[in-house]
Amino acid sequence: MSNPVNIVTEVPKAPDEVTLDQALGLIPVLAGQSSEQSFKDRLRIHDPVVRVFSLNALCAPDMRFDYESLAMAMHVMRRSSFLRQVLVPKLLRQYRFDLADKVIEAERAAAGDAEQLHGRLMVAQRYNKFEEQAELHVKLYLQTGDAQHLQEASTVARERLPWRRAWKHALRMILVQTDKLERSLLAALQMFDRENARSEFLALGKLVCRLEGNKLARSYVIAQNHYWKKEYQKCIEFLHTSRALEVSEKETPLLPNLAARCYEALGNFKEAAVWYDKQNLANADEKYVPSKFLEELDTRASVRIKPMPKDPRSNYCIMTGFPRSGTTLLENALNAHPDIATCEETSSLVGSLGTAYTSPMDQDPKARNYSLRAFTHRQLYYQSLERWITKPDAKIVIDKTPIISANIKYMEKIFPEKRYIFSIRHPYDVVLSNWKQTYSQNPAMAAFNDIHDACVLYNHVMSDWFEVFPGETDRVYYVVYDELVTDFRRVVEGAIDFLGLEWTDEVLKFTEHSANRAVRTPSYANVRKGLTLGVQTSWRNFDFLFDRKCRELLDPWTRRFGYDAVAGLDADAGNFHQK
Numbered sequence: 001m002s003n004p005v006n007i008v009t010e011v012p013k014a015p016d017e018v019t020l021d022q023a024l025g026l027i028p029v030l031a032g033q034s035s036e037q038s039f040k041d042r043l044r045i046h047d048p049v050v051r052v053f054s055l056n057a058l059c060a061p062d063m064r065f066d067y068e069s070l071a072m073a074m075h076v077m078r079r080s081s082f083l084r085q086v087l088v089p090k091l092l093r094q095y096r097f098d099l100a101d102k103v104i105e106a107e108r109a110a111a112g113d114a115e116q117l118h119g120r121l122m123v124a125q126r127y128n129k130f131e132e133q134a135e136l137h138v139k140l141y142l143q144t145g146d147a148q149h150l151q152e153a154s155t156v157a158r159e160r161l162p163w164r165r166a167w168k169h170a171l172r173m174i175l176v177q178t179d180k181l182e183r184s185l186l187a188a189l190q191m192f193d194r195e196n197a198r199s200e201f202l203a204l205g206k207l208v209c210r211l212e213g214n215k216l217a218r219s220y221v222i223a224q225n226h227y228w229k230k231e232y233q234k235c236i237e238f239l240h241t242s243r244a245l246e247v248s249e250k251e252t253p254l255l256p257n258l259a260a261r262c263y264e265a266l267g268n269f270k271e272a273a274v275w276y277d278k279q280n281l282a283n284a285d286e287k288y289v290p291s292k293f294l295e296e297l298d299t300r301a302s303v304r305i306k307p308m309p310k311d312p313r314s315n316y317c318i319m320t321g322f323p324r325s326g327t328t329l330l331e332n333a334l335n336a337h338p339d340i341a342t343c344e345e346t347s348s349l350v351g352s353l354g355t356a357y358t359s360p361m362d363q364d365p366k367a368r369n370y371s372l373r374a375f376t377h378r379q380l381y382y383q384s385l386e387r388w389i390t391k392p393d394a395k396i397v398i399d400k401t402p403i404i405s406a407n408i409k410y411m412e413k414i415f416p417e418k419r420y421i422f423s424i425r426h427p428y429d430v431v432l433s434n435w436k437q438t439y440s441q442n443p444a445m446a447a448f449n450d451i452h453d454a455c456v457l458y459n460h461v462m463s464d465w466f467e468v469f470p471g472e473t474d475r476v477y478y479v480v481y482d483e484l485v486t487d488f489r490r491v492v493e494g495a496i497d498f499l500g501l502e503w504t505d506e507v508l509k510f511t512e513h514s515a516n517r518a519v520r521t522p523s524y525a526n527v528r529k530g531l532t533l534g535v536q537t538s539w540r541n542f543d544f545l546f547d548r549k550c551r552e553l554l555d556p557w558t559r560r561f562g563y564d565a566v567a568g569l570d571a572d573a574g575n576f577h578q579k
Helices: 022-030 036-042 048-058 067-079 081-093 097-109 113-126 130-144 148-160 163-175 181-194 198-208 215-228 232-241 244-248 254-265 269-283 290-301 327-335 353-358 370-386 402-414 427-435 445-449 451-468 481-486 488-498 505-514 539-545 548-560
Strands: 316-320 340-344 396-400 420-424 476-480
Touching: 022 036, 022 163, 022 198, 036 048, 048 067, 048 081, 048 130, 048 163, 067 081, 067 097, 081 097, 081 130, 113 130, 130 148, 130 163, 148 163, 148 181, 163 181, 181 198, 181 215, 198 215, 215 232, 215 244, 215 254, 232 244, 232 254, 244 254, 254 269, 269 445, 269 539, 290 402, 290 445, 290 451, 316 327, 316 402, 327 340, 327 396, 327 420, 327 481, 327 488, 327 505, 353 370, 370 402, 402 451, 420 481, 427 445, 427 451, 427 539, 427 548, 445 451, 451 548, 476 481, 476 488, 481 488, 488 505
Parallel strands: 316 396, 316 420, 340 396, 420 476
Antiparallel strands: none
16 A cells, blocks of 8 residues: 555456555455456456456356466466366366466476475574465465465564565455455554554555445544544444444454553543443453462473573573553664564464473483573573564674563572563552553463453562562662653663663664554554653542552552552652652
8 A cells, every 4th residue: 555546446358457555445346356357357456366266256167268367377377287277178178278287387397386385484493484384485475376375474474573564465455356345344443553654554444434334444434533633522422333242342452452541532531431341351361360470480480490500592582561651662762772582472482481481302201300491481581582683793782572571589589580571550440551552462461451450460560570679679770650751861871881882873763663563552643743742641630539458559669669549650759760
């Protein structure tokens, strides 16, 4: 969607054709269609994936090849083993033995292409080369016809690449859908929403609204447009009168979240809380139980491990604290430094835990040698983290994973010399902000579906952290969110000095650097706005959510961190400040 002005809205006549970007305007004409003519019309789009998809359909016994389709098939088959395989029977049925021989010869010449692509894909996966992965999945679709490769290409691009490089994969998925179209439409719309690409969202949205069916996607487009225009009451009325909320209630938290944000913008915080709660009910996965996660943390912390050998990777640091504490802003700033490589929420520690402690080992067949397993875990952690390093010459590597702080007692056993950057924000704002997010579910994030569970997790994390680090230490640099936003350079200079590096003005260009990265967390939209937003706080509007039990859990930390119940941050309080 690099130049929406040039999109076409009518299928061109042969031999004219359009680019994939221009084919955006053909979505209302072709998406979801499965007629013979719709497949022939898709051949006018100059894209091998769309053409192979269409030619495969036209190779069915009940479909007919006209002159243009046959000529296109013979042209495209040079790039696709899959097409060659389905094309030969079609040609034989039409007694085109001459053309069948040409296809067979092309297949012989290309023998082994798919095997080479599989090998290259494995390497790209091993070293997290995401753009290459997406392109190789596309090539494997052309070779094998397995539509799962198109889905994988779209998913890895959407999750790991900036939208401008991911869009073509999303558009392909929309144009080749004959069923389950809404899933692909929603994925593309959410990608634009997440990246704050509003003009692209609206361009696609206009086309979505012209499609039959797909009520959820259409409702999303209309409601989101009202929200961006600050027509909050209209958005709410539309969501209710269209019954879009009922349709989405069990399928996605997307529309309940929009309703909640509209009510919040209108100052109706109690009704906003109702819809945030419904959002979390729609998002919840019953297999994840917050109390079980806490039990696992305690079990991990109690494992007896002998003193570990010295860690040779002293230049690897961890940025943590608690989700929604300003870590994304700080991580983007530090990533702009040429000598710092940041790895964002890779799950390297927790993800490798099961393998380290349960996988078969000759030295420990019964999996009881915890010291050996802990050392193995440390090795696996670094091997995993190294896959995410995009600056191979960086002097400092930072693992930015806020919730990793929950494992501090266990981490002290395997990383006894590790240095940390720890972010702190008002406890009430942190808990509330997490409760309002629509996180992908896992054992830790499940706690944020309930305000009390979130408070319990917060208290557990902070209690363990400050038990390990009760006072001053040269191993932790504490960052206060309020100070990061209002005194940015001083705080970031302190972090860079803590890491043993020199200041560079490149750090001040962090918004430009962030624009070239895929959005990985809900905080990115604010990061890209720079420091103009100031300190974000809204917990007082939702004060009614925090009952006595919640306050008993959070108030001690509020006082410890120097936050006053009325005036906000007390600059003279708090013993966590870096001296």
